[in-house]
Structure formats: structure tokens, C-alpha cells
Amino acid sequence: MTTYFDHDPELPAGFQDADILQAQYEAESRAAAASRAAGICNHGMRLGRRIPAFYSAEEIAEDLAQGHFANRGGFTGTQDEIPEGHSLCLECGEIVPARILDR
Secondary structure (H helix, E strand, O other), X not given: OOOOOOOOOOOHHHOOHHHXXXXXXXXXXXXXXXXXXXXXXXXXXXXXXXXXXOOOHHHHHHHHHOOOOOOOOOOOOOXXXXXXXXXXXXXXXXXXXXXXXXX
């Protein structure tokens, strides 16, 4: 007899954990897309503070120029000029507080 560790017979209608997770990911993606369409940045791609700086001001400006939003924050410095405990959003250019997971 074969045992399938990813099969849960107690879930309704033949759904499995992966189906539920996929539905959750799709719902989160739709919410993020709606926010972006409304001009709200979720600060997904970010660059943290680093001393000595790994990226120059020109490289950071180039990354910001490729973003989907205007550079609302107007950051023009180098990576070591990002305040401690913050990160630079590479999509909108704002300096935002670092998330707990980023540390």
C-alpha cells in the first residue's frame, strides 16, 4: 500500500493543502495588483542600508528609473545613506521602515 503524505482525506470536495494555498496566493496577487492599479506601492522590491555601499548612486538611480511608479521619495544618494532600520523601495523610491523579516 502506498502512503501519500500530501493527501488529506478530511478536506472537503477533494481539495488538498496545495489547492488552498494556491487560492490564497492568487487572492493576494489580485489584491496587490489592485493596489498597484490604484497607485499604491506595496514596497515589494527594496534595497537596505549597507556600509560600505555595494551600489553607487548612479546604479540606484537607474533601478529607480525602471520602476513602475514615479520616484516619489526623490532619493538620490548611495546605499550607505539609507537610514539605519529603513530600506529604499526600488519601485517608488520612498524610504520605508525595514520589515522584521528583512533584519
